[in-house]
Amino acid sequence: MPMYSLPVYAILLFLSWPVPLCASDHILVPGKPLCPGSILVSEDGVFALGFFSPSSNSTKNHSYVGIWYNSIPEFTVVWVSNRAAPITDLTSANLAVTSGSDLVLSDSNGRVLWTSNNSISVVNSSISAEATLDNTGSFILRSLAAAAASSAVLWQSFDHPTDTLLPGMNLRLSHNMHPLQNLVSWKGQQDPSPGEFSYGADPDNLLQRFVWNGSAPHRRSPAWTSYLLRLNYDMDGFKQSSMYMALHHAGNELYMSFGMLSSSSLVLVRMEIDYSGKVSILGWESNMSVWKALYTEHEQGCSMYGYCGPYGYCDNTETVPACKCLDGFEPRDDKGWIAPQGCRRRSR
Incomplete structure (x- = not known):
């Protein structure tokens, strides 16, 4: 995904939109929506959620609600809600938890641009639900109804990936009870709308992943030989560290995930498919303040379909x-x- 410098982003959010803060901290509740100029920040300060514009030079004047890293100087988006329906007028756009326990993004004309489409309605509570930005980077909508055991999760962004997989996220590779999940690239370096490339399983062979160009296979990954693939990488400050890509079952479904084998706090890591179709696992190099490719799936030769x-x-x-x-x-x-x-x- 594209990365932008923090000064441009700060100018867009805090100088261009002189509106009062609607919600803050890391919690969103009914009656207190999130507005342009306001952000939610995870309790550990690593992630933020709010309104952003991909480029200050864009003539389209499109804005989105997304999640990005709050703790690094390189503005890096990891999830976008309204990819196919950008905001064109930020005057009174907001993201709100409704009384029916849904998340709804609407613009100044009252048009719904995105909704979580939560199928569970909770109405028997003065505050039926709240949405929090978790330390994992997941935006989670929970029920607060008295009948709900220990704040039941109604919806979470981790179940709806865009172009990025974070540690702790699962990408569904099978389709017994639910549809397949794919990572879908941005359309361009500064355009978060759904692009041409996607990454997911081969429906006929779950141990092999594909990059698709539209509906046509573009590149295939090496077939899994086991349910755990260990990958070693060398990075300043984290020599000879390891990460993993794993397959695991949850009920009748098969999922893939990735994470770090080292127990250290280490670097921030993410897996993404970029707008050109390249799939990489990237780590934040704090000494150089850059994202470094720790692993990149083959792009040339026999890996091309x-x-x-x-x-x-x-x-x-x-x-x-x-x-x-x-x-x-x-x-x-x-x-x-x-x-x-x-x-x-x-x-x-």
């Missing part, structure tokens, strides 16, 4: 994966795969 062409296949048993032909076929280009064009049937 259909790279070897008709009747060709990629042999991953080689030290360097190479294109080969099925039995009875030979390279079409007569140059030994210098420019893979697939295979043709042998004439002799």
